[in-house]
Amino acid sequence: MTFAVSGVNCAAATPLNADLSPDLGLFAEHCHRLLAEGCHGIALLGTTGEANSFSIAERKLILEAALEAGIAGDQLIPGTGVAAGPETVELTRHALDHGVSKVVMLPPFYYKGVSDEGVYAAYARIIEAIGDSRLKVILYHIPQVSAVPLSLPLIGRLIAAFPDTVVGIKDSAGDLANMQAIAAAHPGFAVLAGADPLLLPLLQSGGAGCITATSNLIADSLRTVYDHTDDAALVEPAQARINAWRALSNSYVQIPTIKAMVGLKTGNAGWNRVRPPMLPLAAAQLAELEQKFAALP
Template sequence: MNPATALPVSGVFCAAATPVLQDGAPDQSAFNTHAKALIEEGCDGVALLGTTGEANSFSIGQRMRLLEGVIASGLDAKRLLPGTSQTNVADSVTLVRHAVDAGVKACVVLPPFYYKGVSDEGLFRFYAEVIEGVGSDDLRVILYHIPPIAQIGISLERTARLREAFPGVIVGVKDSSGKLESMQAFASAFENFSVLAGADPFMLPLLRSGGAGCITSSSNLIGAHLRVVFDNWFDTAQADKVEAAQARINAWRDLSNAYVQLPTIKAMLARRRNHAGWTRVRPPLVELTEAEIATVWAQMDRLEAEDNG
């Protein structure tokens, strides 16, 4: 039996990209299609409106409508892990309460990332006010540790204090530090706590260290390979199969980092979903050039041929 499945939130979750219309609003129809395809391709769920989802480039209303729309399209809310934080308590409460009322599995909550060098006490107060402001027994929070972007991290000490203050609410962390030792430290420090890798190459070693799975950008494209790893990592008889899948994961991840990652992921999705609108990004991000897109697509052809070979 897969020991990771005993944790509160476990599996392969896609840090889903968000297609946008020419006016810059989320393309609800294309997103609904993409979310359903991700489940069919092997993802356990969709972590929408995170970093890859360009959440902080959309208004609060746009974010709430995107969540409502994908649920209305028929996707089970219990498969969703929406990003629901802003730099202030009031807007974060609005987003979190809306998601909880919609019935999502858990909310992925960034620390307030505008002010730098803040204390653990200040960060504790932010999370405490959000949790108390929502005031729901159904609230489950996954802390979002992404210091390369937010430049505000999540410490073990603050996690412990929040778990003590709000039993049953803080159920996990998405660790996008890029450091396996950070993920392993979270897994070692807490029982019944879901540590989810924020980058695909780390899921396998993290699972071996007590982790719960992943929330990653490349899973927009390689959910099937990640599924193989998650479902078989603990079975020594499947070791060759797992290592082969991990090699494919790493190859696709390398391509997604060929240029700026998020526009590259969206260029790859334009080809995978046969929808040119996927290449659009919101400012301050900029789309890949036509030459760059052609290079990425050619490499996708090569990788897909290898996958099928």
């Protein structure tokens, strides 16, 4: 089956300078390494990328830095959904103006308890305001963070209204049954796992791939699972490695832990920096993480 977006896509972490501004050079280097290790695409400026801690101007600079470093527009999937609709439009138009057509779009997330009708109206208004046939929207379902879930009826309504634009969903709720239900109801609609261990069962259920945090570290194993889904001899050790790395990344607060693990992998301690309200791992946690990291398969 052909999808508008598929494969192993990294929810890329964003390195920071000492003043906590984006380290654009190191970010570009990271993107190139991810692609070399097996990623099909870079889903920058998402949850793992601390996107909502950056200004609109900074988000534009980060995307431009990746493009200027030679990353192709069709390999980039920036997050453009923010709480204010006009700013979502601005960020999405900026991506399109730079040759990037695929975006991950959160629903407006500040107000809680809103109806499906309200969420539909928000997405529809944004898509219609952009008014560009090139646009490919990947919906973002992460209710444990956004507190604005995307229900099956809402997803179906958006697909029906914008069939050439609303082409996929990143489901980070960790509910395989929900992802399987979306894939079954909408063949050809790209369902992307937000949790690394769920890539394999989702692919076996008609899913399109993943956008995950641990692909910052083990894109090669995820690519093995994606490329060789039916070859147990290759997939089983790759899946075991994915599970082990994911489990360690979840041992502490995930985003600073992912960044610390990237730092351990690359030998660059600058990766430990995060923007408040995130905080870096405490010294004792970092020492413990380093010991456990050394024992990973």
